[in-house]
Amino acid sequence: MRKLVAILLGLFISFTLGYAFLNPVLRAIADWLGPLFGPQLLTLLSTLYLLFSDPFVYPxxxxxxxxxxxxxxxxxxxxxxxxxAMMTVFSLFLPLMALxxxxxxxxxxxIGLMGSPENLLATLPPIPQGLSLVDLFNAPVVGRLIQRVLEAAQSGTAPTPEMFISTLLLPILLNAGKNLVIIIVAALLGVELGRRVEGFFAPWSESLRERLGGEVYVSVGAVSACLRKSLPVLLFAALLLSPVLSKISHPPIVETDGGYYSESLVGFVDPNGVAYIGAAFADDQLSVGEVDPGSSGFHDALMVLFISQETRWEALPPLPDLPFEVPGGMMGNLQSxxxxxxxxxxxxxYIDVDAGVAEQRAEEVAAEFSTTFNAPLTYILTFSPAMMEGGVGETLPVTYTGWEVEGDETLPNATLVAYGSAAPLGDLVDEFMEVLPVEHGGLAALIHDALDSGALIPGAGPASANGTVLFAGFLDTGMLMDMLPQDSEWSDLLPLLIPSTPMKVGFIGLGSYWLNGVHSPPESHLFDxxxxxxxxxxxxxxxDSDLSTLLVVTPNTTITGEGVEEGAPxxxxxxxxxxxxxxxAPLVEGLENSTSLSISQVEPGxxxxxGNYVVTFSALLPLNIQVTKEVSPRGVSPGGEVEVTVSVTNNDEYPIEDVFLNDSASIAYYTSSATVTGGNQTAHWDRIEPGExxxxxxxxxxxSSGVYTLMPAEVGYSYxxxxxxxxxxTATAVxxxxxxxGALGQTLAVGWSLASEALGDISSLVLSSAIAAVVLVISFLEYRNFKRWLHPPPPG
Structure with missing residues (x-):
C-alpha cells in the first residue's frame, strides 16, 4: 500500500508542480503553438522539462x-x-511523453503538416511578442536542439547520427542521470528521516490496528530521540540543495572619454509620410564602459557593433520593393x-581569422559589452564564407535586379560572430546616454536631451517615436581602407571623411521613425x-568636431487637377x-543631378x-487615419468566445472616400481551432468625415488553449x-x-483513442479487460499487504 500511495502521490505532485511552474520560455512556446497542437504540447514540454533539463541550471x-x-x-x-519506487515515478513520465x-x-x-512539411514555417502562427531567438536558445532541452539545427544549417552539412548522439542525445541523457541521482539520494534520506519520524505516528497506527482486530506487539511509548536523530539528515539535505539555489549578478560600469570627434544628424521623410531621424558620432578615443578596443578580443576585428532595438512588426514603416525574390511562404508569415x-x-x-579563434575572441568582447550595457549576451551563430560550398577566395557571379551592382565578387576571408540578448531597449537607455560624448556638446547633447525627454523612446509618450534602434561599437578604419580597391572612387573619398588611425574608431548613434510624422493637407507640409x-x-x-553634418531630405511634388507630378527631392x-x-566633385554633381540641393558650409560650433531643418514641401501623403483592433474579453476558457471590434477613425481635416475594411485574414493561422460564429469581417463606407x-x-x-495573435485588419481609401x-x-486573445x-486526462484520452484505432472493433473489450485485470491484481496485492499489516508476525 505504501509504495502504491508513494508512486501515485509522486506522479501527481511532480507533474502538477512541473506543469504549474514550467520554464517561462517553454510556457511561451506552448502558448504560441498550443492553438495548433492542443494541450498535448504543454504536457509534452512539461515532461521534457522534468525529465531532461539540467537540475543545476534549472533548480x-x-x-x-x-x-x-x-x-x-x-x-x-x-x-x-x-x-x-521513485525511479518508477520518473520512468512513468516516458510513456506520458510518448502519448x-x-x-x-x-x-x-x-491540419495537413505531415503531408507538406515544407510549408511548416508558412503554417505556424505568428510568434508572440517577447519570444526571441535568444529566449529559444536559453530554453531547457529544446534550446540545444535549436542551436544544433542552426549550426548544421549554417555549415551547409546534414547532421549525422554521430553528431546527433554526441551533441544532443548524450547531454540530455546526462541531465536525466543527474535527476536520477537526486531522486536516489533524496529517497534514501527520506527513508532515514521516515524511520526516525515513524515513532511519532506509532501510537495512532497501533491504536488503529487494535481497533481493526489486529495484533499489537510494540509499545506506544516515548519517541524522545526522533527529532534529535532527524536533524543531521535535514542539515545534509540543505547542504545538498545549496549549490542549486545560488545565483550571481553583475552591476554595469560605464565611463566616457574624448578624442577625435565627428557628428552627424539626418532627417528624412518618405513618400508614405514616415519621418526618420538618425544620428551618429565617432571618436578614436571613445570609451564605452568596460569595453577595451585594445584587448585581445578585438584583434583582427574589422568591426564590432552592439545594437538594441525597440520595434514591432505592425509598427514598421512600409517595406520597400526588395531587389531579390523572397519565397512566398516566408513572406506570408514574415512577422514570425x-x-x-x-x-x-x-x-x-573578423578578417583572416579561423572561425574557432573568432568565436573565442568574440566571447571576450561579448562579456565586456554585457557588463557595460547590463545586457546578458548569448551566443547565436558564426558565419563565414569558408563554411559555405566554394569557400574563401572563390569568385562568384553577383547580380541584383534593380541595383546598379553587377559582376563578379570574391568572397573575403571574413567571419561574423553574433550574440543576442533579451534585454529591451528601455533597460539600456540610461547606459547608452552615459556613453554618449556629451562633453563635446553640439549634436550629442541634443540627442541626449531628446532621449531624456522620451521623444526617441517608443511608448514613452503620445508623440514618441514608433521605433528606435541604438548602436555602439568600434571600427578598424585602417583595415577598411586597406580592403578597398585602389581604383575605386571610394578609396579617394573615404579618407577625407573617416580617419585612418592605428587605433579603432569608436562610434555611437541611433535611428528613429514616426509613422505619422508628416501627413495632410497636400499643400505646404511642414517637416520640423x-x-x-x-x-x-x-x-x-x-x-570640438572635426566633421559636423546636418542632412534633411523630403519629397517634392506638384499637385494639379490631373494628378501628382513627381519632382526632385x-x-x-x-x-x-x-x-x-x-x-x-563627383558626390556633389550626383546630388545636384538627382535632388533639389541646398548646401551650406559653416564653421565648427x-x-x-x-530654415535648414524646418522644411516646407508639397506632396500627396496618406491622411492621418487610425485603425484599431480590440478583443473582449482578452482571456477565455477553451471553447469560449471573444468579440473582435475593428474601428476606423479619421483624425485628419479632410474626408476619406470609398473606404474598404477587410479583416477576413484575422484567424488565417488558426483555422483548425478558431471559428467566426457571428458578425461581419468586411465593410464598405462611401465616406468618413473628419473626426468620425x-x-x-x-x-x-x-x-484550444494558447495565445491567438489575430492578424491586422486592412483598410483602403481614396483621397x-x-x-x-x-x-x-495585431490583437491578442488568450x-x-x-x-x-485536465491536461493529463486529455493526454490519456489521446492514448485511449490511438489504442482504439489500432485494435479496431474489439478495442473496447480489450482495453476494458486490461484495465480490469490491472485493478484486480493491484487490489489483490494491496489486500494481502493489508492482512500482513493487520496480523504482523511476532517480534523475535
Whole structure:
C-alpha cells in the first residue's frame, strides 16, 4: 500500500508542480503553438522539462524531484523499495511523453503538416511578442536542439547520427542521470528521516490496528530521540540543495572619454509620410564602459557593433520593393521571423581569422559589452564564407535586379560572430546616454536631451517615436581602407571623411521613425526636425568636431487637377566640410543631378539656421487615419468566445472616400481551432468625415488553449483621386490552459483513442479487460499487504 500511495502521490505532485511552474520560455512556446497542437504540447514540454533539463541550471526541477523523492522515502521507509519506487515515478513520465508526442503528430496530420512539411514555417502562427531567438536558445532541452539545427544549417552539412548522439542525445541523457541521482539520494534520506519520524505516528497506527482486530506487539511509548536523530539528515539535505539555489549578478560600469570627434544628424521623410531621424558620432578615443578596443578580443576585428532595438512588426514603416525574390511562404508569415530578432544584438566581424579563434575572441568582447550595457549576451551563430560550398577566395557571379551592382565578387576571408540578448531597449537607455560624448556638446547633447525627454523612446509618450534602434561599437578604419580597391572612387573619398588611425574608431548613434510624422493637407507640409525630437533649443554643432553634418531630405511634388507630378527631392545639407574640394566633385554633381540641393558650409560650433531643418514641401501623403483592433474579453476558457471590434477613425481635416475594411485574414493561422460564429469581417463606407469613427464587430470561438495573435485588419481609401491603405495592429486573445489534471486526462484520452484505432472493433473489450485485470491484481496485492499489516508476525 505504501509504495502504491508513494508512486501515485509522486506522479501527481511532480507533474502538477512541473506543469504549474514550467520554464517561462517553454510556457511561451506552448502558448504560441498550443492553438495548433492542443494541450498535448504543454504536457509534452512539461515532461521534457522534468525529465531532461539540467537540475543545476534549472533548480526548480531539482527541488521537485528532491521533494517528491524525499516524501516517497518517508512514506515507504525501505532502503531498496523507496529508490526503486521513485525511479518508477520518473520512468512513468516516458510513456506520458510518448502519448503527448503521438497526440501532436495526430494533430499535425489533421491540419495537413505531415503531408507538406515544407510549408511548416508558412503554417505556424505568428510568434508572440517577447519570444526571441535568444529566449529559444536559453530554453531547457529544446534550446540545444535549436542551436544544433542552426549550426548544421549554417555549415551547409546534414547532421549525422554521430553528431546527433554526441551533441544532443548524450547531454540530455546526462541531465536525466543527474535527476536520477537526486531522486536516489533524496529517497534514501527520506527513508532515514521516515524511520526516525515513524515513532511519532506509532501510537495512532497501533491504536488503529487494535481497533481493526489486529495484533499489537510494540509499545506506544516515548519517541524522545526522533527529532534529535532527524536533524543531521535535514542539515545534509540543505547542504545538498545549496549549490542549486545560488545565483550571481553583475552591476554595469560605464565611463566616457574624448578624442577625435565627428557628428552627424539626418532627417528624412518618405513618400508614405514616415519621418526618420538618425544620428551618429565617432571618436578614436571613445570609451564605452568596460569595453577595451585594445584587448585581445578585438584583434583582427574589422568591426564590432552592439545594437538594441525597440520595434514591432505592425509598427514598421512600409517595406520597400526588395531587389531579390523572397519565397512566398516566408513572406506570408514574415512577422514570425521578425519577432525572433533579439532585442539586443552584438556582431563581431573578423578578417583572416579561423572561425574557432573568432568565436573565442568574440566571447571576450561579448562579456565586456554585457557588463557595460547590463545586457546578458548569448551566443547565436558564426558565419563565414569558408563554411559555405566554394569557400574563401572563390569568385562568384553577383547580380541584383534593380541595383546598379553587377559582376563578379570574391568572397573575403571574413567571419561574423553574433550574440543576442533579451534585454529591451528601455533597460539600456540610461547606459547608452552615459556613453554618449556629451562633453563635446553640439549634436550629442541634443540627442541626449531628446532621449531624456522620451521623444526617441517608443511608448514613452503620445508623440514618441514608433521605433528606435541604438548602436555602439568600434571600427578598424585602417583595415577598411586597406580592403578597398585602389581604383575605386571610394578609396579617394573615404579618407577625407573617416580617419585612418592605428587605433579603432569608436562610434555611437541611433535611428528613429514616426509613422505619422508628416501627413495632410497636400499643400505646404511642414517637416520640423526639432519638433520630432521634442526640443525647442536651436541646433548647434560642436566646436570640438572635426566633421559636423546636418542632412534633411523630403519629397517634392506638384499637385494639379490631373494628378501628382513627381519632382526632385529637397535636400538641405549643412556641413563643416569644404565640398568645393575636387575629391568631392563627383558626390556633389550626383546630388545636384538627382535632388533639389541646398548646401551650406559653416564653421565648427556654428548655430544652424532653422530654415535648414524646418522644411516646407508639397506632396500627396496618406491622411492621418487610425485603425484599431480590440478583443473582449482578452482571456477565455477553451471553447469560449471573444468579440473582435475593428474601428476606423479619421483624425485628419479632410474626408476619406470609398473606404474598404477587410479583416477576413484575422484567424488565417488558426483555422483548425478558431471559428467566426457571428458578425461581419468586411465593410464598405462611401465616406468618413473628419473626426468620425466607423467599426465592425464579429465573434470568434476559440477551442484550444494558447495565445491567438489575430492578424491586422486592412483598410483602403481614396483621397484626391489617389488610393491609400492603412492597417491596424495585431490583437491578442488568450485561452487559458487546462489544469494539470485536465491536461493529463486529455493526454490519456489521446492514448485511449490511438489504442482504439489500432485494435479496431474489439478495442473496447480489450482495453476494458486490461484495465480490469490491472485493478484486480493491484487490489489483490494491496489486500494481502493489508492482512500482513493487520496480523504482523511476532517480534523475535
Amino acid at each position: 526548480l526541477t531539482a527541488i521537485v524531484w528532491f521533494g517528491v523523492a524525499l516524501l516517497g522515502g518517508i512514506i515507504i521507509r525501505r532502503r531498496v523499495g523507496a529508490p526503486l 503527448s508526442a503521438l497526440g501532436i503528430l495526430q494533430r499535425a496530420e489533421e 521571423y521578425y519577432n525572433l530578432v533579439p532585442r539586443s544584438i552584438l556582431l563581431a566581424l 526636425l526639432l519638433a520630432l525630437l521634442g526640443l525647442t533649443e536651436p541646433i548647434q554643432f560642436s566646436s 529637397i535636400l538641405n545639407l549643412v556641413t563643416t566640410v569644404n565640398l568645393s574640394d575636387p575629391e568631392f 556654428a548655430v544652424v539656421e532653422s 469613427t466607423r467599426n465592425i464587430t464579429y465573434t470568434v470561438r476559440l477551442e 484626391l483621386n489617389a488610393t491609400f491603405s492603412a492597417t491596424s495592429s 485561452v487559458r490552459s487546462p489544469s494539470a489534471v
